[in-house]
Amino acid sequence: MKFEIASELAYEIHSPTTLLINIHALRSPGQTIIEETFNIEPYIRIEELTSIHYENRFIRLEVEEGTNLNISYKAIVDASHKIIDQRELEAVPVVALDGNVIPFLFPSRYCQSDKLSTLAYKEFGHISNVYEKVLAIVDWIYENVDYVSGSTNSQTSAYDTITERTGVCRDFAHLGIALCRALTIPARYFTGYSYKLNPPDFHACFEAYIGGQWLIFDATRLAPLNGLVKIANGRDAADASIASIFGRYTSNGITVSCRALDDNFVPFTHENAYHKAIAVNAI
Amino acid sequence: MKFEIASELAYEIHSPTTLLINIHALRSPGQTIIEETFNIEPYIRIEELTSIHYENRFIRLEVEEGTNLNISYKAIVDASHKIIDQRELEAVPVVALDGNVIPFLFPSRYCQSDKLSTLAYKEFGHISNVYEKVLAIVDWIYENVDYVSGSTNSQTSAYDTITERTGVCRDFAHLGIALCRALTIPARYFTGYSYKLNPPDFHACFEAYIGGQWLIFDATRLAPLNGLVKIANGRDAADASIASIFGRYTSNGITVSCRALDDNFVPFTHENAYHKAIAVNAI
Amino acid sequence: MKFEIASELAYEIHSPTTLLINIHALRSPGQTIIEETFNIEPYIRIEELTSIHYENRFIRLEVEEGTNLNISYKAIVDASHKIIDQRELEAVPVVALDGNVIPFLFPSRYCQSDKLSTLAYKEFGHISNVYEKVLAIVDWIYENVDYVSGSTNSQTSAYDTITERTGVCRDFAHLGIALCRALTIPARYFTGYSYKLNPPDFHACFEAYIGGQWLIFDATRLAPLNGLVKIANGRDAADASIASIFGRYTSNGITVSCRALDDNFVPFTHENAYHKAIAVNAI
Amino acid sequence: MKFEIASELAYEIHSPTTLLINIHALRSPGQTIIEETFNIEPYIRIEELTSIHYENRFIRLEVEEGTNLNISYKAIVDASHKIIDQRELEAVPVVALDGNVIPFLFPSRYCQSDKLSTLAYKEFGHISNVYEKVLAIVDWIYENVDYVSGSTNSQTSAYDTITERTGVCRDFAHLGIALCRALTIPARYFTGYSYKLNPPDFHACFEAYIGGQWLIFDATRLAPLNGLVKIANGRDAADASIASIFGRYTSNGITVSCRALDDNFVPFTHENAYHKAIAVNAI
Incomplete structure (x- = not known):
């Protein structure tokens, strides 16, 4: 696409x-x-x-x-986006993880997974299938956290969001990542352009490592998952800021757009795609 | 050595x-x-x-x-350890930093530099020379934080230590890193074996990137800086744990030793080596 | 009794x-x-x-x-303990609260109700009856927080417990109080002696102000509610410590006992007393 | 006046x-x-x-x-305001404190003195005179915390301000209170009208209990201490909010004024009144 x-x-x-x-x-x-x-x-x-x-x-x-x-x-x-039957996906045990995936098991600035392990096991530990576990996490976030523009700032972390229950896409992503890592599921931050995001802006969501690949999840449900163009991955927003500025400045605004050039765009969401997972920028 | x-x-x-x-x-x-x-x-x-x-x-x-x-x-x-005259050392501006050093400017799990910038500028911003600035940070930590075995745990971060004022080597290192990064000085965590550490244990301290090289600093003053054997570097302890264990277990103890094999060991510390900086494992 | x-x-x-x-x-x-x-x-x-x-x-x-x-x-x-049919109990609106009850609406050191309001409304806001709302809170705490001796310290607050999900009676009480206040239900800390508490110790739970009286709730389910002898009430543990000690000391142990002198003790718990509320030390 | x-x-x-x-x-x-x-x-x-x-x-x-x-x-x-020679003031030991003063030794929602005791002893413990100790606290706050309108919110506490180093009058007061209590000096929150405050607003500062009376301190240095008209005291802002509103509303603004009706107003500040302490609303 x-x-x-x-x-x-x-x-x-x-x-x-x-x-x-x-x-x-x-x-x-x-x-x-x-x-x-x-x-x-x-x-x-x-x-x-x-x-x-x-x-x-x-x-x-x-x-x-x-x-x-x-x-x-x-x-x-x-x-490219790759659609996968989630029923074929299995958790990759730590012993089989590639060395470059292992850092995404550990806590990071905005994803203090080490502080959320009891909570994560209590809420999601009973779900045996790893893909369904991550889906349960994103559903929980969608249902329990309010998307409120301007409610958080650049210091807000998953540890705050789990209690304050408000945030923006960045906070939804950080909480998803932290809960996955707390359950020993590698997870990383994703920033990109997003088709049909309203109002248009840069978008953030996250990827979890399942069945040997990075699958995309978006707890905000604000845009189709096959409408994402990747800018960067990182442990969290500390690695993938749109702009890191060393000096004094005033921002005079940001404009972002993302248009599909093909006519046949069929939106893919976890809600409309039962049993289907999706990896973005994958072949 | x-x-x-x-x-x-x-x-x-x-x-x-x-x-x-x-x-x-x-x-x-x-x-x-x-x-x-x-x-x-x-x-x-x-x-x-x-x-x-x-x-x-x-x-x-x-x-x-x-x-x-x-x-x-x-x-x-x-x-090897390289002794450098600190008077020749200058800060590397962000624009001249190597791409692999840049991640060490950003906050991490235990080093929330983004939360400490006002404090860091108030305490250390007036010091113009970058090396003296980092020395002032480690002196401040030494004087203001008590080294108390067992006072902290694996969730303790620089944000806690700056207020609670107690910790162990890991906490001293995290606080040093966070204050450096808050002042746009790249800093990274260091774990290793340490000669003359008493009681013997693994040791943690930190490196700051000054004058194009990673120099070692240890706010605990517990061991000579030229008695360190490096195990790992990382953004903080999340990257460089001695042991990450996925499963249930009981620890039955750790023993560590570090012995100098040469007779001519002359301890190097910031206190006894005026105007001298040191890079460990450098040639 | x-x-x-x-x-x-x-x-x-x-x-x-x-x-x-x-x-x-x-x-x-x-x-x-x-x-x-x-x-x-x-x-x-x-x-x-x-x-x-x-x-x-x-x-x-x-x-x-x-x-x-x-x-x-x-x-x-x-x-004395007063058993009340909970179906007769109604919330007291702020406009009708006695002036001495109003302070128990506000946040305190260990009960940061101001930080928990979104969470409290999301979890319990849909329950219209105030007594059932508080019962739902104590059930939620019982089910979601593990009672682990020694897991917390004197600085642990409701804000910690809501995420860390472990604690002792004091923490269970603080979380219950904070969630009540977040929903505009006055709540206060209770310390006392408790019959059939095992192991014997001082006990902490909380009272919520419903239908014009202070009713007792205990999210730990560790002891019958009609086996409590009150020591003190307060906003939280900061007001009702067993011992506040100004000086240097070592504790050499605490022993506590509570024995019923009547033979006909019938334990009252929320689990065995459907539709019944209880006020301790009330007539 | x-x-x-x-x-x-x-x-x-x-x-x-x-x-x-x-x-x-x-x-x-x-x-x-x-x-x-x-x-x-x-x-x-x-x-x-x-x-x-x-x-x-x-x-x-x-x-x-x-x-x-x-x-x-x-x-x-x-x-009325009472000017006292501070050289006559002595600390009241806990054993001699009036029962109604004792609660102001304990931590409260926005004044977590229990978390600041090591820091407080390290910074101010060496000052033997209690009045000078409190003056050192307010001087430290004045010098180390920036007064920035709008920088904090109703959830900000002394524990935040000690690290973030920005705040408004309420935050300056909370930090002063917390540091006093950490040193076993009773301290309470003060709200009032303030002459010569610019821009005009309600003001907050704090009182410390020294020599058997409540003396006023204001770490903001924004207004003369003898220009204060007291509205309320409390443990902290949780007890003395200008407005506590239970319901949904929009604020349409606040205006405040305070005018001296006598011509002979001589401003009293800690800076211009060497060796002099002041108790507001005292005779």
């Missing part, structure tokens, strides 16, 4: 500032970038960083005090 | 259990393993995992219920 | 120390003290304090460094 | 709602109300509550859905 994605970030820069911008679609076997343009106004030399730690494409730029910075990105991306 | 290190871990295993054991000395340009032996009783097939994420050597093993497990490791290691 | 209660506290005192001891049975219209003795060894002048703030009888004593202090209390108490 | 104080609160009421309003000047031996008017528009019957728990005058009113409520208060108050 082809998507045309675009985003624009505007900042007023009040001191010499370095920005790490993470808005490019990821290049991966399951996601082909057909064309892309990245523009900075005024013109500033940029640098693309690739980390061995996580899947992402950071752009780094250095900006002078007094700059009115405008960053825009546009791309046409062919994002 | 050559060290003979050894450790022994004993567990009673009450359910089918997978263990990730992280007690091997790291292989690195600055640390040569002259000989090492690793034994499991009863005999169980083990597997060595190398992660692209962090510097460490995890051993994974799967153990049956009812096992009385004994894990022992012994090695002779030649650990 | 007559009970013979007794308790003994022993301390080694390492500095000049003031103790506030709160182990006397409360005098109230519903609880008559038939006889009581209070002994301190070595002999020290004591003083009984009555607070206008809360219902309790604090004993204050000042002890010299080096004292081996032994405090013992023994009493025969006639404790 | 005579002050003319006034305040006005406006609310849109969206459901049947009960309000507890705490804006009346307190009647006390040291504070005489010469005249006062209290108006509600539209006219609603009100009730004045006096609590035995705390010093305050709550007004309770019940309002129908759809009301545009306007509450206004105006008074002329003669507020």
Whole structure:
């Protein structure tokens, strides 16, 4: 499925500032970038960083005090999604996990799985099938946490959300990840562009490692799971911020869009796809 | 400097259990393993995992219920340490940081630097030299936090320690890392064997990235900085646990030793080495 | 119902120390003290304090460094309990609450009801009858929180317990209070002697203000509700500690007992008393 | 000194709602109300509550859905202040404290003194004079916490502020109280009208019990200490909210004023009054 994605970030820069911008679609076997343009106004030399730690494409730029910075990105991306019969999926025991998956078992800044293990076992421990366990987690979050724009901030973590019961997509994702890890299911943060998200914005959800692959889950139910274009994965939002800014600045707004270029888009959600799991950007 | 290190871990295993054991000395340009032996009783097939994420050597093993497990490791290691005149050291701005260092700017499970930035700027922001800034952080921790065995647990984080003012080496390290990152100084967790640590145990401290290299700091002042043999680095203890155990078990004790094999050991500490910084396992 | 209660506290005192001891049975219209003795060894002048703030009888004593202090209390108490048909009980709206009940609507040190309101409304908001709402709260706590001796400490609060899901009687009481207050139901902490508590100890539970009276609830289900002899009420454990000690000391143990002096004790619990509520020390 | 104080609160009421309003000047031996008017528009019957728990005058009113409520208060108050030579002040040991003062030694919702004792002893334990100890606390808060309007909310507590280092008058007061109690100095919350506060608003600060009287301290340094008219005392803001509202509503703004009616007002602050302490509303 082809998507045309675009985003624009505007900042007023009040001191010499370095920005790490993470808005490019990821290049991966399951996601082909057909064309892309990245523009900075005024013109500033940029640098693309690739980390061995996580899947992402950071752009780094250095900006002078007094700059009115405008960053825009546009791309046409062919994002594959793989539909799997969930009845064939089994948990991968720790002993069989690939070494690169193991870090996603451990707690991270916003996903304090070590503090949630008793709760997770009490709520979800009785479900034997791993895929159904993760589905039960996302259903629980959907039913018990209110999606309220502006209710949380960049310091809010899963430990807060489990009690405060309000949040935005980022908080829903962190809570899902923390509960999975508390049950020894590897889970990682996902940021991306999302088709049919309303209002349009960057989106966050999470992937759980089941049956040897990363499957996508979204406890917000705000968008179809096959309408996602991946920007980055990470342990949590600390690894995959849209923008990390070292300096003083004012944000002048963000615009995001994601359009399907094919006519035959059939939305896939956990609600309409009984027994079916989905891996994004997978082949 | 050559060290003979050894450790022994004993567990009673009450359910089918997978263990990730992280007690091997790291292989690195600055640390040569002259000989090492690793034994499991009863005999169980083990597997060595190398992660692209962090510097460490995890051993994974799967153990049956009812096992009385004994894990022992012994090695002779030649650990180099590089002494640097701190007056030549300068902060590396974010724009010049290597991509693999950048993740160590971000908050992690036990090092919530995002919550400590106002405090860090108020306490240490006035110090212009980056090395002296980190030294001021470790001096502050030494003076303001009591080292009390058993006062904290595996959930204790820098955010707790900054207020509770008690902890063990792990907590001292986490607080140092969090304060550095809050000031945009990359910092990472360090675990290792430590010569002259009393009582003998695994040790934790931290490294800060200054002048293009990772320098070692230890706010506990419990051991000389040139008596360290590195096991692992990570963002914090979540990445570098001595043992991550998936299953039910009882611990039957840990013994650790670290002996210098050369006669000419001259202890290096920040207190006795004015103007001198030190990088462990560096050449 | 007559009970013979007794308790003994022993301390080694390492500095000049003031103790506030709160182990006397409360005098109230519903609880008559038939006889009581209070002994301190070595002999020290004591003083009984009555607070206008809360219902309790604090004993204050000042002890010299080096004292081996032994405090013992023994009493025969006639404790009335009033059984009420819960179908007649209605919520008292804030506008009709007595001024002295209103403080028990507000959050306190260990009962952060202000942080739990969304959660409380989501879990219990749909239950219209106020008595059934509180019963649902204590059932939820009983089912979702594990009673584990030694799992918590004097700093543990309802905000911790709602997530950590382990605790002792004090924590069960704090969580019950916090959830009631979050739903605008006045609730207060209760400490006392408890018949058939095993192992014998001081007990804590809570009272909710329903239908114009304080009814007793105990989410631990560890003892019959008509076997309670009241020591004190307060907003939470900060108001009703067994002992508040200002100085350095070592505790040498606590022994507590509570014996029914009548033969016809019929245990009352929420499980065996359908449609029945109970007010302790009430007439 | 005579002050003319006034305040006005406006609310849109969206459901049947009960309000507890705490804006009346307190009647006390040291504070005489010469005249006062209290108006509600539209006219609603009100009730004045006096609590035995705390010093305050709550007004309770019940309002129908759809009301545009306007509450206004105006008074002329003669507020005495007593200036004391601090060199004559001594700490009152726990053994000599009045029973009604003792509750102000214990932790409360927003003043978790039990979590701050190590920190408090490390920072202030070396100061032997109790008055100077409290002055050191307020100086420390003034120097280490930034006053930032809107930086905190109704859930923010002293435990947050000690680390986050930003807050408003309420947070400065809570932190002062918590640090005093951690050092066994009774301390209570104070709300009132404040002359020369800019911008005009209700003000919060705290009182510490020293030398047998409640002395006033204000770590914000925003207003003279002899320009305060007391509304209420309490353990913390949970006891002394300006408005506690049970129902759904929108706030349409608050206006507050405080004018000195005498010409000879000489501002008293800790900075300009060396060796002098002050008790507000005292004779």
